[in-house]
Amino acid sequence: MAGELQPLNLKRVGDGLQIQWSDGVTTTTSWRHLRANCPCAGCIETRAKPPDPFRVLTPQEVAAGPPQPVAMQPIGHYAYKITWNDGHDTGIYPVERLRQLGEENK
Amino acid sequence: MNPGMPQKLALPGIKQVIAVASGKGGVGKSTVAANLAMALHMSGKTVGLMDADIYGPSVPIMFGLGKVDQNATPFPIEKFGIRLMSMGFLIGPEQAMIWRGPKVAQAVQSFLGQIDWGTLDYLIIDLPPGTGDAQLTLSQSAPLTGAVIVTTPGEVSLIDARKGVKMFREVRVPIMGIVENMSYFTDAAGNKTPIFGVGGGMKLALESNAPFLGELPIDPRVAQCGDNGEPIVRKYPDSDIAKSYMALAATVDAAASSSQAGGLPQVEL
Numbered sequence: 380m381a382g383e384l385q386p387l388n389l390k391r392v393g394d395g396l397q398i399q400w401s402d403g404v405t406t407t408t409s410w411r412h413l414r415a416n417c418p419c420a421g422c423i424e425t426r427a428k429p430p431d432p433f434r435v436l437t438p439q440e441v442a443a444g445p446p447q448p449v450a451m452q453p454i455g456h457y458a459y460k461i462t463w464n465d466g467h468d469t470g471i472y473p474v475e476r477l478r479q480l481g482e483e484n485k
Numbered sequence: 486m487n488p489g490m491p492q493k494l495a496l497p498g499i500k501q502v503i504a505v506a507s508g509k510g511g512v513g514k515s516t517v518a519a520n521l522a523m524a525l526h527m528s529g530k531t532v533g534l535m536d537a538d539i540y541g542p543s544v545p546i547m548f549g550l551g552k553v554d555q556n557a558t559p560f561p562i563e564k565f566g567i568r569l570m571s572m573g574f575l576i577g578p579e580q581a582m583i584w585r586g587p588k589v590a591q592a593v594q595s596f597l598g599q600i601d602w603g604t605l606d607y608l609i610i611d612l613p614p615g616t617g618d619a620q621l622t623l624s625q626s627a628p629l630t631g632a633v634i635v636t637t638p639g640e641v642s643l644i645d646a647r648k649g650v651k652m653f654r655e656v657r658v659p660i661m662g663i664v665e666n667m668s669y670f671t672d673a674a675g676n677k678t679p680i681f682g683v684g685g686g687m688k689l690a691l692e693s694n695a696p697f698l699g700e701l702p703i704d705p706r707v708a709q710c711g712d713n714g715e716p717i718v719r720k721y722p723d724s725d726i727a728k729s730y731m732a733l734a735a736t737v738d739a740a741a742s743s744s745q746a747g748g749l750p751q752v753e754l
Contacts, residue, residue, distance in 0.1 A: 383657070390753035452493060453749035455624045456657035471625075474657070474749070 386474055389451070389459075396451075398481055406481025414446035414463055416480055417470035440465050494597050494626050498604040499533070501630040501741045503661065504623060508649030509642045510614035513666040514635050515543035516711055517701070518611035521633070523716040524727075524734035526566050530606040533561060535596050536571035537623065538613035539589045540582050545573035549714020552577045560600050565719055570600050586618040593622045607741070614645070616652040624656040628748065630741050631661035633698065636689055638665055639682030643689055650693045660695040661740045664733065668700035671725070677702075698736050701729050
C-alpha cells in the first residue's frame, strides 16, 4: 500500500539478516539477536521469567550450536516466519518488528 | 514442523482473492458475498465462493444446496456457474461445530489449499464475524488481493467494523472499500426510509481512508431469495438492489485490477 514501509530485499550477510527498506534505510540484524527476540507466545513467556541458572540445554540445542535460520518465508502480506536450526519455528516476525530489531543494530 | 502453523498457499490459478468481512455479525456479509460473486459471474468472470464461516455456514442455503455425500461429490460444487465450498456441504444444518480455534484454522486452510478451485478470475471468501482464527488463517495463508468490509449504517455495527478494518491494516491486507448494507427501505411510492441509522458506511470509509463502495437498500426479497436458494441478483436482475450489486461488482473489479497488493519478497539465505 502506498506510503507503507516495505522490505525490498532480504538476504543473509555474514552472520545476520540484511534488509533494504523502501525508505532507503538498510538494516543488519544478527541471527542471534533475532532468535533471542522470537515473538512467539512461548518465547515471550520464557523471557518474562527470571533466567534459570540450572537450565540444561537439550541435545538439539547442543547439536545446533549458534542460532542459524534453516528457512525464512513470507507470511501473508505482513510478516516472515523463521525456522531455526534448533528446531524452533513458531515465531512470526511482523515487518515492523524486523525494522525495529534492525535499528537496534545488534 | 509445527502442524498448527500457517502454510502459505500460492493458488496460482486464481487471479484475485477477495475477503468479504465485517467484524460485526448480522450485517449481511454472506448475502453480500453471495450476490457479489453472482454479480461478478453475471458480468463475465469465472468465480468461486468459499464459505469460511465454519460455525455458521450460510452459502449452501443461499444456493439451494445442503449436505452432500462427500465420497460421491467432487468439490467445489458448481451452482449457477459459481464454484462453491462450505462446511455446510459436509455437515447437516442441525449439527453444531463445537470446535476450538486450531481446528477452525485447519478447516479454512484445507478449503483453500485442498479444494481444486481450478482457474478463477475471483475467489470470494465469506468470512465469519470477528477478528479470530478464520481471519488470521486467511491473512497468513491466502494471497489476498484485499478485503471488502460490510457494515450497516448504525454505530453499533461501526464499532465492530472498525475492529475489522484495524485487523486487516495490522496484517497489511488492502481494504478495497466499505459497503453499507441495509441502508434504507424504499416504499411503493418511492420514499426512502433509513431503518438502521444513516451514514455509517461513509463515516467508516472516511475514518479509514478507504473507498466507499456504495449503499445496498433493504429489499424483503433479499432474505426470501437467501432462504429459497437463489441470490437476488440472479432471481430479480432488474431490481434496484440487483443493479446496486452489479455496480458494486464493477467497482470491485476495477479496484482489484489496479490493486498494488504484491507479496513480500523472498529471502536469499
